[in-house]
Amino acid sequence: MAERAGVNQSTVSRALSGDPSITDQTRARVQEAANALGYRVDARAARLRSGKTRTIAIIVVARPGMDATEINPFHYNLLGSTCAAASEMGYQALVSFQSEPEHFDRHFIETRQADGMVLLGTSTNDAAWDYHHPILSRSDVASWGSPFTDHDRVDADNCAGARIAVERLLASGHRQIAFIGDTAETQKQFRERYESYVEVMREHGLEAGPPVWKPAAMRAEQGRKSAAALITSRRDFDGIFCSCDAMAFGVLETLQERGIAVPGDVGVIGFDGLGSGAHSNPPLTTVEPDFRKAGVMLARKALGKQKADDACRVPVRLVERGSVRKPTEG
Amino acid sequence: MAERAGVNQSTVSRALSGDPSITDQTRARVQEAANALGYRVDARAARLRSGKTRTIAIIVVARPGMDATEINPFHYNLLGSTCAAASEMGYQALVSFQSEPEHFDRHFIETRQADGMVLLGTSTNDAAWDYHHPILSRSDVASWGSPFTDHDRVDADNCAGARIAVERLLASGHRQIAFIGDTAETQKQFRERYESYVEVMREHGLEAGPPVWKPAAMRAEQGRKSAAALITSRRDFDGIFCSCDAMAFGVLETLQERGIAVPGDVGVIGFDGLGSGAHSNPPLTTVEPDFRKAGVMLARKALGKQKADDACRVPVRLVERGSVRKPTEG
DNA sequence: CTGAAAGCGCTAACAC
DNA sequence: GTGTTAGCGCTTTCAG
Numbered sequence: 001m002a003e004r005a006g007v008n009q010s011t012v013s014r015a016l017s018g019d020p021s022i023t024d025q026t027r028a029r030v031q032e033a034a035n036a037l038g039y040r041v042d043a044r045a046a047r048l049r050s051g052k053t054r055t056i057a058i059i060v061v062a063r064p065g066m067d068a069t070e071i072n073p074f075h076y077n078l079l080g081s082t083c084a085a086a087s088e089m090g091y092q093a094l095v096s097f098q099s100e101p102e103h104f105d106r107h108f109i110e111t112r113q114a115d116g117m118v119l120l121g122t123s124t125n126d127a128a129w130d131y132h133h134p135i136l137s138r139s140d141v142a143s144w145g146s147p148f149t150d151h152d153r154v155d156a157d158n159c160a161g162a163r164i165a166v167e168r169l170l171a172s173g174h175r176q177i178a179f180i181g182d183t184a185e186t187q188k189q190f191r192e193r194y195e196s197y198v199e200v201m202r203e204h205g206l207e208a209g210p211p212v213w214k215p216a217a218m219r220a221e222q223g224r225k226s227a228a229a230l231i232t233s234r235r236d237f238d239g240i241f242c243s244c245d246a247m248a249f250g251v252l253e254t255l256q257e258r259g260i261a262v263p264g265d266v267g268v269i270g271f272d273g274l275g276s277g278a279h280s281n282p283p284l285t286t287v288e289p290d291f292r293k294a295g296v297m298l299a300r301k302a303l304g305k306q307k308a309d310d311a312c313r314v315p316v317r318l319v320e321r322g323s324v325r326k327p328t329e330g
Numbered sequence: 331m332a333e334r335a336g337v338n339q340s341t342v343s344r345a346l347s348g349d350p351s352i353t354d355q356t357r358a359r360v361q362e363a364a365n366a367l368g369y370r371v372d373a374r375a376a377r378l379r380s381g382k383t384r385t386i387a388i389i390v391v392a393r394p395g396m397d398a399t400e401i402n403p404f405h406y407n408l409l410g411s412t413c414a415a416a417s418e419m420g421y422q423a424l425v426s427f428q429s430e431p432e433h434f435d436r437h438f439i440e441t442r443q444a445d446g447m448v449l450l451g452t453s454t455n456d457a458a459w460d461y462h463h464p465i466l467s468r469s470d471v472a473s474w475g476s477p478f479t480d481h482d483r484v485d486a487d488n489c490a491g492a493r494i495a496v497e498r499l500l501a502s503g504h505r506q507i508a509f510i511g512d513t514a515e516t517q518k519q520f521r522e523r524y525e526s527y528v529e530v531m532r533e534h535g536l537e538a539g540p541p542v543w544k545p546a547a548m549r550a551e552q553g554r555k556s557a558a559a560l561i562t563s564r565r566d567f568d569g570i571f572c573s574c575d576a577m578a579f580g581v582l583e584t585l586q587e588r589g590i591a592v593p594g595d596v597g598v599i600g601f602d603g604l605g606s607g608a609h610s611n612p613p614l615t616t617v618e619p620d621f622r623k624a625g626v627m628l629a630r631k632a633l634g635k636q637k638a639d640d641a642c643r644v645p646v647r648l649v650e651r652g653s654v655r656k657p658t659e660g
Numbered sequence: 661c662t663g664a665a666a667g668c669g670c671t672a673a674c675a676c
Numbered sequence: 677g678t679g680t681t682a683g684c685g686c687t688t689t690c691a692g
């Protein structure tokens with residue numbers, strides 16, 4: 001390659017890497033020779049020598065035995081956004097779906113495969129999160145959705161999001177608003193949403209109820225069971241703020257089965273901005289995090305380019321669809 | 331590292347890579363030293379020296395300006411399955427979302443970043459597919475959804491899938507079944523579905539109509555417009571086989587708006603097995619490809635481990651939900 | 661079974 | 677502005 005262009009090996013390297021000290025003429029000759037020979041720099045060698053990887057590893061925690069269709073679309077969105085953000089920053093994305101212990105791997109940085117790591121996915125895979133726990137507080141690791149509370153995390157602005165949701169319900173005249181969601185210790189994001197819900201209700205002189213939640217394997221089923229429990233409890237309600245869209249879909253189904261009209265009798269708002277909410281029955285009004293910013297924050301945090309910790313809150317917005325009626329006048 | 335264990339560098343390499351010629355005792359000593367020092371093999375150096383990459387590059391073609399939530403979940407499913415398959419085969423997945431020309435990159439193999447490539451994503455990004463066209467027929471490249479017809483492809487068993495869908499509609503007593511979908515040259519999969527629809531209709535002595543399709547930016551909108559066009563055409567229909575779920579959601583909405591009951595008046599079946607079909611109104615009966623096998627086929631093809639070409643058809647199954655009424659007796 | 665030596669293909673100091 | 681030289685951290689002959 002070098003001889004073909006009539007220059008030294010290092011000149012080839014400089015020319016191809018855009019080193020400004022190379023003459024346009026020389027660079028042209030090198031380019032030409034490279035094209036003629038189909039030459040490309042070997043990324044492995046370049047990275048070995050330069051000590052960099054220009055790669056960010058993204059680990060998606062999944063549940064054992066689940067196939068691709070069962071992964072929460074929210075995590076796919078996060079994955080896509082993170083890949084896009086990495087690319088924008090000139091980094092590649094090495095992605096690893098991890099569900100079974102035999103595939104657990106947290107050593108992408110030590111093995112010099114990546115400069116930073118992003119962890120995301122379902123919080124309901126204890127073995128996986130236990131395995132990854134030790135690295136969650138590292139400065140070159142960013143995570144979304146971990147069940148632990150002893151480390152920084154990137155997350156939606158749950159507080160602002162819950163406020164938007166509850167105030168939207170209030171604007172439509174709802175006063176007896178219930179919260180459906182899992183507020184277990186390991187679900188920090190849902191706890192935050194619940195707490196904000198309580199706060200907003202109080203501010204308006206209204207009574208906030210306890211969180212309603214029934215366990216099940218999948219979110220939609222949790223939603224169905226929780227909605228049924230809420231109805232059975234004979235507690236009056238005319239609005240539901242649901243901690244996540246996947247559960248809200250189940251809630252919507254049960255309400256419909258029981259003959260409770262949405263948004264006529266009860267207003268429902270979810271959280272996550274899932275695209276499938278556009279086709280649910282009725283279409284689901286929801287709080288959507290800015291996925292693009294989420295990806296950027298995760299990538300930046302993983303690469304140690306994040307300034308303050310408190311900046312790790314992704315802004316949210318309300319996506320108006322059809323599960324809450326129009327705001328009442330005056 | 332080597333001195334710490336009191337052995338030669340090459341012994342360390344052999345011990346850690348599981349070379350059977352190393353004594354258990356020696357291996358234990360090496361392991362111990364490695365743990366003590368936090369030593370890990372540098373993947374860049376190992377791959378450079380060995381000449382292998384053990385990596386498969388996955389390129390997801392997206393539309394410019396689209397954010398993560400607008401990517402068809404079908405492609406996310408394919409992506410997830412391919413990553414899982416790669417992992418199962420001992421390969422890593424380097425994933426690259428490509429939408430804008432400045433990020434186009436098809437040289438993952440030449441730059442020794444991957445041993446094989448998988449391309450998938452929306453077929454409606456001409457610049458991207460034109461760019462990738464030259465590599466689509468290579469033996470180390472597998473693709474799903476390309477708009478070109480001059481190369482092998484991995485795809486769902488469209489023929490069998492269309493048959494299952496149409497026969498299911500027939501089983502519920504529908505006789506005037508319409509096909510909604512884009513059968514343009516560049517949409518090979520939809521053409522195949524349409525052709526099978528025609529064939530099955532003929533077999534049953536029924537008349538197959540022309541494909542119904544109206545252009546729009548997004549699939550759901552195409553579905554809405556197409557359904558409207560079908561209704562306006564005053565052509566009688568009591569069943570619709572829709573070429574993909576994303577369009578079917580739009581079809582369902584328009585039918586509902588026009589007061590046409592599904593599955594009461596009209597039965598609807600989609601294709602793709604999107605998870606969100608479980609929450610649509612009504613839940614969408616659909617033909618689902620086996621995503622796990624799809625991922626395996628894509629990965630195998632990319633690594634040149636696929637036997638015959640005709641084996642690149644992924645089996646499909648019917649997912650019964652609520653958009654077709656129960657089969658009629660006898 | 662283990663050691664010695666070579667070298668994968670680059671990039672980065674350092675010359676000039 | 678370009679050449680010379682060294683060496684990134686491994687794996688792989690080849691010896692013994």
